[in-house]
Amino acid sequence: MQTAEGAFDEMTNIAYRMKELATQGASDANGTTEWAAQSAEYTALTSELDSIMKNTTFGGTALLEGATSKFAAAAGVKFQVGSSANETLTVNISGNLDATTGVAKNIDDIQGLTTGGFGSVTEAQAHLAEIDKLIAGVGSARSALGASMNRLEHTMTNVTNMKENTQAASSTLMDA
Template sequence: MLSLNTNAAALSTQSALANSQKALTTSMTRLGTGYRVNSAMDDAAGLQIATRLNAQTRGMAVAQRNTQNGISLMQTAEGAFSEVTDILQRMKDLATEGANGTASTDDKTAMQSEYDALGRELKNVMDNTSFGGQSLFATGTNAAAVTGGTSTLGKTGGVTFQIGASASETMTTNVSASVAGLTNDGGTLGLASAAYKTTATAATVGTEIGAAATITLLDNALKDVGTVRSALGASSNRLDHVYNNLANMSTNTTAAKGRIMDVDYATETSNMTAKQMLLQAGTSMLKQSGSMSQMVLSLMQ
């Protein structure tokens, strides 16, 4: 039907032109930002899923840092105990030498002097080894929380690491009993050295009988150090596996989020080209639709 009042062709073309322009704007926005979903209107369900995946990914990234910090803490402790082991081995050498009847009084005096110096260094290592400003062991009443201390590895309940994105994903390393039995005044280090412990102890290398007894005390100290080192090493190995698993989960979770949020440039470029052509065609047809009124006037001539 030819009509002057209603140009149906122009109205249809305008509607198609508006749709093409809207689709072209969406394509250009996606190509400009690199994201397929730029607002909830683009994909409401996809945005909700991607937000949850992003929260999980970020949580796992922080958990990875936590595991690395945990390993660093325990490696710091392990390094200190490695030095303690070397000191105890030297102290045992001196005790073994002092238990031999060939040593003179002057020899034993020199041995005792070195032995005491090593004992003082044991206390120095235990008191001053720290991580992030917090003492790892301490000595005496500060060796464990059961006696009111504040050392990181000595506190009751152990150290808890957050190793995942959810609150339930934690790992606890509890060596407080072993650390307290080793480092406090009544522990095996204190029994093995009067210089470590502030009060008198039977440990000495100045006599043959005393040196022989000290060998046993040092053997006990070495065994206790080995127990703590073993526990710390096992926890460090576990944290290393935790890190590897988090890396795997993070990689795949990030890929899943990318499939939802990221734009496919090949597809979207094709869409933009098609919408540009439709916009050009629509504009041309809108111009041509004006000729419909001219046809009405030609009938009236």
């Protein structure tokens, strides 16, 4: 989960840089040279977003996109967090990532606009709207993942407390 969250953090940084570039591109003060430079960086950042989605792995398992991705799968990732069969935690952020409504679609939409970056104020403004959707999508996915990470941390603390209390009770019984 920390690896996926790290990828989302970098995607957020990239999206904010893309927003800066599109905002600069939405100015009439730009000429073709400025738009070309902004567009080149913007297009490269779009490619990097796609690469992060496809190549973020942990232990050989794709995390965000791909056939083996557990986080993108509808069933999510199931963690055994206790000693009984009922003590599990399922992390499912597939809705935040999928190609119909989530981050993957936001990236695809931006790539669809980026046939050569942007060369006019109107094109740059169109990108701004798509970047806002991307930022919201990544934020939503990070929020869902962060909530699961916090829950897992609390569960670990509770299991540790139970272990310590069980050991203390065992020690008391042995002493008696």
